[in-house]
Amino acid sequence: MRVVIIGGSGHIGTYLVPRLVADGHEVVNVSRGQREPYHPHGAWRKVRQVQMDRAELEQRGQFGERIRELRPDVVIDLICFTLESARQLAEALRGQVQHFLHCGTIWVHGPSVRVPATEDMPRRPFGEYGIQKAKIEAYLLEEARRGRLPATVLHPGHIVGPGWAPLNPAGHFNPEVFARLARGDEVALPNLGMETVHHVHADDVAQAFQQAIRHWSTSVGESFHVVSPAAVTLRGYAEAVAGWFGREANLRYLPWEEWKQTVSSEEAQATWDHIAHSPNCSIDKARRLIAYNPRYESLDAVREAVDWLVAHGVIRIQAG
Known part of the structure; x- marks a missing residue:
């Protein structure tokens, strides 16, 4: 499939792009500049690089349209931080893609009542970042439930790596x-x-995105914690x-x-x-539905x- 990654040369993309290329996908990386991934890999020679200024295009209401023009089968959005930004992209991609994956955060939970926290616990986010990510999650999963966009939301912990x-x-x-x-x-x-x-290695986050694509039928309409086995x-x-x-x-x-x-x-x-x-999150759901198996x-x-x-x-x- 043609997989368009928005913001694919950062922490997650450094590991995700080689995984997707190895799976035989055609990969397009959309970024504002020409930054290099954290570690070189031969797979990047097969990646099409497209420069876009998301903020500028969103102000003109054109970002979603520009992504749609790349004719993706799958879109992975690693750098969306507001509901308005997510909505503009989702509306442009309705009926156009087989799978839409959004990178969220475990901070959608806010303080936990019971640990490890599971994905079905009520959301009590605080701070603008967590609040916006929780709104994005709710919006995208509702889009999926209504059959308008086959969306999956992955919530990483504190991403680390060399x-x-x-x-x-x-x-x-x-x-x-x-x-x-x-x-x-x-x-x-x-x-x-x-x-x-609760940390997670960037390669394990990449693995989760890869697995969500592989397990389309059990990942669409769901959100998953993507963390190490224990905080x-x-x-x-x-x-x-x-x-x-x-x-x-x-x-x-x-x-x-x-x-x-x-x-x-x-x-x-x-x-x-x-x-x-003080996050402490369960990965049981990700293990069960998308066979997520963190190495670290x-x-x-x-x-x-x-x-x-x-x-x-x-x-x-x-x-x-």
Whole structure:
């Protein structure tokens, strides 16, 4: 089939494009610029690259039409963040595609009542990102139920992989936290460090999209969590990272109001977003309906990313 990926040269697309090419699909990557994927692969030589400025075309009401003109059988949208954006594309593709796949987020849940959270739990999102993604999910699944668009929604966790900094044990993205744990320096965690984060390797996200396409009959009209088999606590995460470097984690716990004064406002906001959600999601449905089988546990996925950062000098184990 002809598969059009919107935003296919980023974290997920780096792994998804080679998988789709290997499955024999004709792949078209739509992006605003000419950025390279995080890792080179020979499959990219077979990919047609199309440049479009989504924001500009959406303002003119033309983005969906331009995607339709590519005559896709399947559309995978990795970079849609508002209901208005999703609606414009969906309306243009009604009756035109065999499958439409949207990349959502586990933050559609908001705080959990019971864990691990399942896809059928009531949505209580907070924050603009989670709220918009929940609206998009509801809209697309209603389109599928009414037979207007064969849509599937995949909800990844915190995506990690070699080439970029993963969410760290303090709940933000400053790689210095990994360096301090590697050196045995003290690291402060908010509260008691028992909040959870739920990572997923980018290749496992790619696998889920591939499997959803392969299992069309059981994926259309459904949403799926795409995460590792289990979430981790901040404390357990920090202890594991220190252990990778032969250290015992030197941890201190501070109440939130005190802890947030020890980091930048940007880092504090990132941590608050993560610990307020404390995601912990089930993948039973994805395993059952689309045969999703993640290769990476959370800590395995993070370790691969950390090893890359160490090798490239982003994480400096030696002080100074």
